[in-house]
Amino acid sequence: MLEALIAITLxxxxxxxxxxxxxxxxxxxxxxxxxxxxxxxxxxxxxQCGHPGxxxxxxxxxxxxxxxxxxxxxxxxxVKIADLLGVEAIPLDEAAxxxxxxxxxxxxxxxxxxxxxxxxxACPVDxxxxxxxxxxxxxxxxxxxxxxxxxPCPTDCIEMRPxxxxxxxxxxxxxxIDVAIIEESK
Amino acid sequence: xxxxxxxxxxxxxxNYKGGVHPSTNKQNxxxxxxxxIDNPEVISIPVQQHIGxxxxxxxxxxxxxxxxxxxxxxxxxxxxPVHASCSGEVIAxxxxxxxxxxxxxELSVVIKVDKTQQDVVLPAALEGEQLTTENICQRVHQSxxxxxxxxxxxxxxxxxxxxxxDVLIINGAECEPxxxxxxxxxRNYAAEIIEGVALLQKVLQPAITIVAVEDDKPEAINALxxxxxxxxxxxxxxxxxxxxxxxxxxQVLTGKEVGAKQLPIDLGMLVQNVxxxxxxxxxxxxxxPLISRIVTLAGDLVATPSNYWxxxxxxxxxxxxxxxxxxxxTPTIMGGSMMGFMLPSNQxxxxxxxxxxIVNHPQAAQKESPCIRCGECAQACPMGLLPQQxxxxxxxxxxxxxxxxxxxxxxxxxxxxxxxxSEISLVQHYRTAKAKIKAEDIAQKEADVAKLRFDxxxxxxxxxxxxxxxxxxxxxxxxxxxxxxxxDDKPDPVAAAxxxxxxxxxxxxxxKQTDTGEWVPDNQAAIAQREARKxxxxxxxxxxxxxxxxxxxxxxxxxxxxxxxxxxxxxxxELDSTTHSDTKTSAxxxxxxxxxxxxxxxxxxxxxxxxxxxxxxxxxxxxxxSAxxxxxxxxxxxxxxxxxxxxxxxxxxxxxxxxxxxxxxSAxxxxxxxxxxxxxxxxxxxxxxxxxxxxxxxxxxxxxxSAxxxxxxxxxxxxxxxxxxxxxxxxxxxxxxKDENPQVRADKPKKVxxxxxxxxxxxxxxxIAExxxxxxxxxxxxx
Numbered sequence: 009m010l011e012a013l014i015a016i017t018l019x020x021x022x023x024x025x026x027x028x029x030x031x032x033x034x035x036x037x038x039x040x041x042x043x044x045x046x047x048x049x050x051x052x053x054x055x056q057c058g059h060p061g062x063x064x065x066x067x068x069x070x071x072x073x074x075x076x077x078x079x080x081x082x083x084x085x086x087v088k089i090a091d092l093l094g095v096e097a098i099p100l101d102e103a104a105x106x107x108x109x110x111x112x113x114x115x116x117x118x119x120x121x122x123x124x125x126x127x128x129x130a131c132p133v134d135x136x137x138x139x140x141x142x143x144x145x146x147x148x149x150x151x152x153x154x155x156x157x158x159x160p161c162p163t164d165c166i167e168m169r170p171x172x173x174x175x176x177x178x179x180x181x182x183x184x185i186d187v188a189i190i191e192e193s194k
Numbered sequence: 195x196x197x198x199x200x201x202x203x204x205x206x207x208x209n210y211k212g213g214v215h216p217s218t219n220k221q222n223x224x225x226x227x228x229x230x231i232d233n234p235e236v237i238s239i240p241v242q243q244h245i246g247x248x249x250x251x252x253x254x255x256x257x258x259x260x261x262x263x264x265x266x267x268x269x270x271x272x273x274x275p276v277h278a279s280c281s282g283e284v285i286a287x288x289x290x291x292x293x294x295x296x297x298x299x300e301l302s303v304v305i306k307v308d309k310t311q312q313d314v315v316l317p318a319a320l321e322g323e324q325l326t327t328e329n330i331c332q333r334v335h336q337s338x339x340x341x342x343x344x345x346x347x348x349x350x351x352x353x354x355x356x357x358x359x360d361v362l363i364i365n366g367a368e369c370e371p372x373x374x375x376x377x378x379x380x381r382n383y384a385a386e387i388i389e390g391v392a393l394l395q396k397v398l399q400p401a402i403t404i405v406a407v408e409d410d411k412p413e414a415i416n417a418l419x420x421x422x423x424x425x426x427x428x429x430x431x432x433x434x435x436x437x438x439x440x441x442x443x444x445q446v447l448t449g450k451e452v453g454a455k456q457l458p459i460d461l462g463m464l465v466q467n468v469x470x471x472x473x474x475x476x477x478x479x480x481x482x483p484l485i486s487r488i489v490t491l492a493g494d495l496v497a498t499p500s501n502y503w504x505x506x507x508x509x510x511x512x513x514x515x516x517x518x519x520x521x522x523x524t525p526t527i528m529g530g531s532m533m534g535f536m537l538p539s540n541q542x543x544x545x546x547x548x549x550x551x552i553v554n555h556p557q558a559a560q561k562e563s564p565c566i567r568c569g570e571c572a573q574a575c576p577m578g579l580l581p582q583q584x585x586x587x588x589x590x591x592x593x594x595x596x597x598x599x600x601x602x603x604x605x606x607x608x609x610x611x612x613x614x615x616s617e618i619s620l621v622q623h624y625r626t627a628k629a630k631i632k633a634e635d636i637a638q639k640e641a642d643v644a645k646l647r648f649d650x651x652x653x654x655x656x657x658x659x660x661x662x663x664x665x666x667x668x669x670x671x672x673x674x675x676x677x678x679x680x681x682d683d684k685p686d687p688v689a690a691a692x693x694x695x696x697x698x699x700x701x702x703x704x705x706k707q708t709d710t711g712e713w714v715p716d717n718q719a720a721i722a723q724r725e726a727r728k729x730x731x732x733x734x735x736x737x738x739x740x741x742x743x744x745x746x747x748x749x750x751x752x753x754x755x756x757x758x759x760x761x762x763x764x765x766x767x768e769l770d771s772t773t774h775s776d777t778k779t780s781a782x783x784x785x786x787x788x789x790x791x792x793x794x795x796x797x798x799x800x801x802x803x804x805x806x807x808x809x810x811x812x813x814x815x816x817x818x819x820s821a822x823x824x825x826x827x828x829x830x831x832x833x834x835x836x837x838x839x840x841x842x843x844x845x846x847x848x849x850x851x852x853x854x855x856x857x858x859x860s861a862x863x864x865x866x867x868x869x870x871x872x873x874x875x876x877x878x879x880x881x882x883x884x885x886x887x888x889x890x891x892x893x894x895x896x897x898x899x900s901a902x903x904x905x906x907x908x909x910x911x912x913x914x915x916x917x918x919x920x921x922x923x924x925x926x927x928x929x930x931x932k933d934e935n936p937q938v939r940a941d942k943p944k945k946v947x948x949x950x951x952x953x954x955x956x957x958x959x960x961x962i963a964e965x966x967x968x969x970x971x972x973x974x975x976x977x
Contacts, residue, residue, distance in 0.1 A: 049641070
């Protein structure tokens with residue numbers, strides 16, 4: 009009886025010490041779920057989800073917020089997050105559904121730009137070039153299409169233009185080109 | 195290793211799993227010395243016909259160009275230039291339809307052919323000492339040679355040696371039905387091909403060089419064997435589709451499998467097409483760039499299926515003109531029948547990679563039956579994939595699973611579709627899925643870049659903030675130190691001044707004599723007194739402001755802000771006054787426009803303030819009576835909307851009544867546009883303000899603060915959108931009632947699409963107008 013108690017106590021102490029050590033040594037910094045969710049978000053930093061950026065929304069999702077509030081990510085992102093978290097994929101928030109889901113980037117109508125730098129301050133990814141009283145322009149390659157620059161413009165000279173389709177990003181349409189099947193040789 | 199190479203040398207061939215044996219349909223195609231197609235009147239040469247990037251344009255519209263003249267240039271091997279394949283005049287440089295299934299136009303140089311066919315002065319042949327690796331690579335690049343087997347990889351880039359090469363393979367397998375362009379080339383130009391291969395050997399120094407030809411081309415094999423030398427072995431390989439694929443050919447000749455994400459060069463091997471070898475020979479020993487190629491014209495409707503030399507850029511309609519039995523309604527197939535694609539238009543040009551055109555009778559559309567899981571496709575797949583699984587994943591959009599089953603390794607050879615008893619166009623499904631996966635990858639890459647840039651920006655802003663803080667702190671310290679030293683060095687100015695006054699009072703006379711001898715009243719005492727008073731006051735002020743803000747930096751900032759405000763008000767006043775006088779006289783429309791815009795903006799903001807006040811003031815009454823924030827918000831919204839529409843009308847009226855407004859008398863459309871823009875903007879922001887107010891009024895909505903005002907605005911917008919959506923769900927009521935139902939929101943008189951509501955919240959005046967129109971229509975309909 010006593011031997012058993014001693015043995016169990018010793019074991020408990022040893023494993024407790026190991027666990028305690030491991031908890032300190034391998035402590036996970038931050039929230040790994042938030043990190044994983046953030047990796048799935050489109051990083052437009054647009055705030056359409058009601059959070060000031062993708063990271064805060066990822067953290068909110070990790071804390072149980074609805075996963076369907078990201079319009080730039082669309083249904084694909086919702087499905088991915090649902091897969092990650094093991095929850096039911098829900099359709100995109102009705103208020104977030106866009107009529108036109110093509111990717112758009114900002115474009116500055118140069119005739120109307122007065123060089124106020126307000127859009128530059130609003131751009132979360134530094135994709136607008138320009139200086140005070142000089143014309144601004146959008147580096148369309150870097151633009152995430154978050155539309156944050158549209159509202160601050162005092163002359164409404166920023167438009168969201170869809171990214172043109174080229175042969176490089178063209179999506180093969182089913183049945184547009186069929187493979188002609190020819191008879192097998194006898 | 196040595197044993198392996200020895201085995202290859204001895205002519206051992208391996209086999210790969212899968213593959214099919216379609217009828218080749220090549221028997222009746224004429225492979226004699228090809229005629230040249232020389233009837234085109236207009237050619238259009240896409241500036242990019244290869245994988246990589248396009249070069250810089252060298253010509254402009256109106257230029258006369260000679261045959262073989264370079265149209266683009268680049269010093270980078272990934273951008274081989276394109277050349278004029280006929281002499282003539284450049285009549286356009288614009289996006290034109292190109293040899294791609296999408297029918298998307300790409301930038302092309304359009305040349306009107308003048309029939310003189312005068313050549314530009316060609317560079318001299320490289321001979322003897324000049325035949326260095328560098329020279330040959332440079333010449334190959336300048337001649338615009340890119341892989342002619344189909345993919346169009348820039349050849350100079352591929353042959354630049356960067357790794358020891360064991361086996362150089364020259365691909366003459368040409369396994370696809372109908373295509374016999376390489377066969378024709380090998381039969382008629384075997385000596386040139388062998389010379390081209392010898393040049394490649396010189397550059398790449400391979401241990402073994404093999405020219406592989408399928409055994410259904412005995413003439414080609416004989417021709418090559420007659421011209422070959424000891425170092426180049428001509429190998430006949432069994433006919434099987436797709437042995438001409440790079441990875442399959444390597445497997446047949448060396449028994450090694452090129453892994454996923456591997457390149458042949460990783461295994462010490464390199465594959466070049468026979469056409470490319472021929473082009474290299476022409477470029478190096480004749481200085482001739484790649485401006486024409488052999489194209490097979492075949493198919494049921496072609497009178498005499500044959501091979502032709504076709505200048506690059508010739509339109510398909512010019513190639514098939516007068517060569518068909520009957521006018522064809524079916525689209526031409528570019529490439530072979532297995533991997534080719536239907537051209538959306540016969541206006542598309544022949545490019546460097548075009549090897550075949552097929553014109554067939556119209557075929558009845560294939561009827562796909564359901565997959566019966568027979569597994570034939572898995573046995574036919576030369577890449578060892580599971581086509582039926584990939585088909586399910588592609589259909590179900592399960593891209594990750596498709597990726598896990600290596601859909602990206604699919605070479606789109608079509609063997610699976612060929613054997614499918616259900617006649618499913620499997621390859622189309624894979625192409626679609628692959629395009630989606632690629633798009634996903636690009637999106638992921640973009641997201642990563644955006645994240646990096648966002649983080650960098652955040653770090654920069656944070657850094658700026660810290661720096662500013664440090665600077666302010668330093669400035670404060672400096673000021674403190676200064677006052678300290680002043681205090682230490684000199685006695686207190688107040689005390690000193692007082693002492694001076696006392697001294698003066700006690701001893702000074704009331705008048706003194708100047709140097710000139712005049713007597714003047716001595717007001718030194720008064721001056722000293724004034725100084726003392728001033729000093730005291732200054733000190734008092736200093737201490738009081740220090741007390742109030744307890745931070746000199748803040749005080750300074752306040753002072754700055756005040757000064758700025760003052761300045762602004764004055765400048766805007768000035769602007770205002772100048773606008774009246776200048777708009778009429780200003781000769782520069784841009785200046786006038788800018789002034790007008792500024793004025794309009796100011797006007798707008800003024801108006802906005804008043805309307806906001808009105809908005810704030812007006813809803814108070816119903817708020818009192820209903821005592822419900824939601825109802826109040828709804829009322830506010832309704833009012834704002836009414837106001838907005840009124841404003842809209844007034845704007846329109848104002849637009850109509852142009853001559854009455856002094857600014858618009860400048861007769862400059864830019865001014866009018868600017869005013870309209872400013873007005874629209876004002877309207878928009880007004881609407882937004884009210885919706886935001888409405889949202890804020892809802893107590894359950896937590897307002898999150900954000901460092902970026904734009905983000906905050908976007909959040910507000912999102913919330914407003916949500917609110918709008920919610921309100922549209924609630925029962926409609928046009929009357930604002932003070933009754934007991936607190937849930938009633940008298941928002942819109944009609945059922946509103948939430949997306950439209952969102953657009954309203956996004957505050958585009960245009961959209962407001964549209965909505966109004968629609969509402970009117972609806973009410974008309976209802977009436």
